[in-house]
Amino acid sequence: MTNKPAPTEVAIHELIAGRWSPRAYSSEPVSREHLRTVLEAARWAPSSYNAQPWRFLVFDRSVDEVSFKQAFATLVPFNQGWNSRAPVLIAVTAHTLTSKGEVNRCAQYDAGAAAMALVLQAHALGLAAHQMSGFDPNAFRTAFALPNDVDAIAIISLGHYGEIDKLDPVLREREKSVRQRAPLADIVYGGGWKKAF
Ligand SMILES: Cc1cc2nc3c(=O)[nH]c(=O)nc-3n(C[C@H](O)[C@H](O)[C@H](O)COP(=O)(O)O)c2cc1C
Secondary structure (H helix, E strand, O other), X not given: OOOOOOOOOOOOOHHHHHOOOOOOEOOOOOXXXXXXXXXXXXXXXXXXXXXXXXXXXXXXXXXOHHHHHHHHOOEOHHHHHHOOOOOEEEEEEEEOEOOOOOEOOOHXXXXXXXXXXXXXXXXXXXXXXXXXXXXXXXXXXXXXXXXXXXXXXXXXXXXXXXXXXXXXXXXXXXXXXXXXXXXXXXXXXXXXXXXXX
């Protein structure tokens, strides 16, 4: 299944409505050109003071299977299950300190913005991308010798869409279910906390 557009309350751009988090990958590798394109999109994300705190660690199964397996091993078992064919994992990490050594309280926000740019670009290329917090950040830190001031925030799996029939029955149904969000009226306030917009 390659297409699961959001049933939006208001019409929005297809790139945003059409991006979703699939779980069925084929094992086809992602070309170097496509990888560079999604990473370039991430590079152009905005950040507080233009600090660009994000750092991406790319694990391409077709290039370096050993490090791919090391990164894969840090995923929680549920995520390992549906990622068994995923050809690429991209870890999103961020420097948590500014150049002056102070805490950058926007580091995670900025890294999230870069990750969103990356997955939107992936969608624009017809690729499937799925962000995950379900991994062990300490195990990841140890495996890849992250400096103390760098946090591992998420891992994104990236690949080509695969057959949903190869997923287990529960995930197969989830793949087909309608995407859901809280109504706009529940998440937007006008002029004060809980005031109607
Ligand atoms: C930071 C973050 C962490 C996530 N972690 C996981 C995860 O560990 N496993 C998983 O299957 N999906 C994970 N997701 C995907 C969400 O479940 C998904 O984005 C959400 O259900 C909305 O679905 P949609 O992206 O298709 O609109 C994560 C998404 C984000 C943004």
